[in-house]
Amino acid sequence: MIKPLPTRERLIDIAGDIFGREGFKAATVRKIAEEANANIAAVNYHFRDKEGLYRAVLEDIFSKAFQRFPSVPPPEAAADPEKRLHFFIRAMFYRFLSREGWGGLSGQGKLIAREFLNPTPAFDNIVETYIRPQKNILSAIVSDVSGGKLDPDRIISCAVSIIGQCIYYTFAAPIIEKIAENLAPVEENLDFLSDHVFRFSLGGIQRIVNTLHENNGFARQEAQP
């Protein structure tokens, strides 16, 4: 027998989905309340106002997903750098796209993408609590994978390249589905995708290391109309 969630929790779940799909402004409390089988006034009662609900959703989304899919393997599995990189990438894909992550109630992944685009004040906390630590973890991994040969700027560049690939799949899923059906970032493809991004990134990092001596002015040789 499944115990029904209390109103407050139902609101947070549904709101995560609707806010994600439609954006903060376009999502209406009426629709959220209706789909959660709650009264319109419930939002104001439990969360003071629409923005309060949004804040609660944001916190809920991040805390759950990072608990379910941490970025670092358990300490006893003291993995070598490449394995750690692979683990990190796969965790990211599952967090973003799996049913148990933000893909299941599939508005939530989009909600985060929206925050990246236009961070609301409510996101400041999240950046410090969740995102910055991720940056540090990944930077350490990249540094190790490169054998300590990269300077901080290049480490970050590589980290952004890696995260960019992962997030792009979430973010652009609707378009990717349109023009490359086979690769749609759905549950069954997550292992394939993680594996691809892992290999691609490994090659990328190594190439950056190997071409460290080349100056960065290469670009300027070519004509750009």
Place this chain on the structure above:
Amino acid sequence: MIKPLPTRERLIDIAGDIFGREGFKAATVRKIAEEANANIAAVNYHFRDKEGLYRAVLEDIFSKAFQRFPSVPPPEAAADPEKRLHFFIRAMFYRFLSREGWGGLSGQGKLIAREFLNPTPAFDNIVETYIRPQKNILSAIVSDVSGGKLDPDRIISCAVSIIGQCIYYTFAAPIIEKIAENLAPVEENLDFLSDHVFRFSLGGIQRIVNTLHENNGFARQEAQP
């Protein structure tokens, strides 16, 4: 002496910025009209309704940027595959982030990002007219760079990895600025960024080619809680 733009054009310019910054729903025709020094009714007069204005903005944004920054070098510069890849990546960065591209009136880049997240019906045209050809151009380049060794699925995967990196910089600019100040995707960094993504991607493609024999089940060896 600079001739002032007619109302219709002013509306499109301003609307591109405001739609991008705030999203379709949150952007109000009142604000758009006011900032364009036009009457509220001008939107309905020139574009029938708010959505008509949006459609006009979308078409305007894409046609201008692909004209200004094409993805393919002029034919007389029959470049080798790697140069073409570099050219493609740099065009993409400049299109998205330069002042002359969508970064100048800086809401426009965001507007496109929003369309990726939640394509509106108006975007169908754009996908077919602009995006799908881009996919084909890049696929051909990747295929050539790999020496023709990659199957279609892997070619697309690599193409998505490349585009993902470029778009992520646009898309996540606000966050990147927060946690990695040096790399902010601003005008002065575009060459550095293009160069980085170019090298990283070249290494990525080559690694995918070199590890073609490895099965894709690697991921499944590791534990995921």
Place this chain on the structure above:
DNA sequence: ATATGAATAAAACATTTGTTTGAAACAGTC
């Protein structure tokens, strides 16, 4: 100069939407 059609302007209209209110239902405690 005048007639004609396009463009602009101000005001009004009809909805939508976040929030508030006050009463009713409910749960637990003395």
Place this chain on the structure above:
DNA sequence: GACTGTTTCAAACAAATGTTTTATTCATAT
């Protein structure tokens, strides 16, 4: 069983917003 604090509910409110209407101005060709 009465009391108290919490939660739910329906109705009403006030602000905002896309659109329409009607009148006026502007440009141009006859």
